[in-house]
Structures are given as C-alpha cells and as structure tokens.
Amino acid sequence: MDELRWIGRFMARWWWLMLLPVVVVAALTLPGVLRGEATSGGFATSFRYTAAQTASNLPNRDGDFQDVWLASEYLVNALTEWVKSSSFRAELATVLGDTGALDSLNIASDRTRSIGLVQMSHRDADTLARLADAAVQVLRERAPAYFPHLGDGAAQVTLLDVPTIAPNPPSLPNRFEPFIRLALGALLGMVLAALAELSDRSIRYPDELERQGLVVLARIPKA
Secondary structure (H helix, E strand, O other), rough: OHHHHHHHHHHHHHHHHHHHHHHHHHHHHHHHHHHHHOOOOEEEEEEEEEEEHHHHHHHOOOOHHHHHHHHHHHHHHHHHHHHHOOHHHHHHHHHHHOOOHHHHHHHEEEOOOOOEEEEEHHHHHHHHHHHHHHHHHHHHHHHHHOOOOOOOOEEEEEEEEOOOOEEEOOOOOOOOHHHHHHHHHHHHHHHHHHHHHHHHOOOOHHHHHHOOOOOOOOOOOOO
C-alpha cells in the first residue's frame, strides 16, 4: 500500500517532467509521419533485356545461328557481372552528371540463359527513374570500353520490360520507428523524473516527517 501511495505521489509531482520529452519527440516525429517519410521503404524498379553484338560485327549466316545465340548468352553473362561493379556505377554518375544521386542506390543483376535482369532501388522515385534510363544507356553505349571482344560496335541491348517505378514496402523497424521514438521519449521522461525526485529534499506530506522520527502536532489546511 505504501508503495502504491509513493508511486501515486511521484506521478502527481513529476508528471509534467515525464511528459515533456514525449511531447518534444512527438512534435519532431509527427510531421514526418504525416508526409509518409517514417513508413517509406523507398522505390524499386527492374527490367529484363537481351543482348548481342551489332549486326555489322556478326558474320554472314547460312541458317545456323546456334553460335550467335551462345555468344548472346555469354554477353548477357558478362553484362550481368558488370552491372554489379563499381565501374558501372561510375558510368551512371558520368551519364547523370551527379554522383550524389548514387548515394542511396542499390543495384543487383541476374540472368537466365540469354535474358538479363537488372534490379534497382532508391529512396527517391524521380532519381530512380533517371538512374534506370542511364543504366540502359550505359549498357548500350559503354560496354565496348570494358569488353574488347565486342570490337568497335556497341552491344545491341533490347529491353523486354519498360522500367516501372513502384514503392517498396517499408521494413519492420522503419514501420515502428515513430513508436520506438515515443517509447524512448517516455523512458527519458521517467529517468528525468527519478533524478528530480532523488535531488528533491523538500517535505510535502505528514508521513514523510513521521518516517524521520518526528511527531506531527498540527496541520494548517490550504486556504
């Protein structure tokens, strides 16, 4: 019973100090929640493509195109690995003229036989759209600088999908970030109130005097 009484008095005395950090955190967090920033998972896009040497670099065929298809598969394999490299990111920055656009870019690639796949994600939808266009341009125009077996001709890259920008689902920590911030604010408020209670030497209740061995003879009621 005494513990419950002490907790009630503690809450009544320092409620404003416990609430203050929560109000500050809510004021800083709420605008981002209303704009959707706190629950944003960024944006993603992907496209599939085929690749081959340009027609001018292909030998004359008499109906047997097996080696042409095999060469296309090898080229897609090479491009898939190139997309993951730092040199490909450097080419993207050159095309865009903006290295800062690559700060939050995640890029991955895969392949299935003669079909290549590029997957990209970024926090900004407009920047991601520019990066996707730049990636297609780099694949088409800059491959000979890294693969000498293409000769003087660029890679003939044909898209199978039009890159479409779609929002990513937010991650679990990102989704609960506002509530985590409020919980930390409440915890900070409890710590501040506890420190204030420990440093307070004032007497407010008769039983506090009695616990110190003093006898209460009379009380003056509040006006």
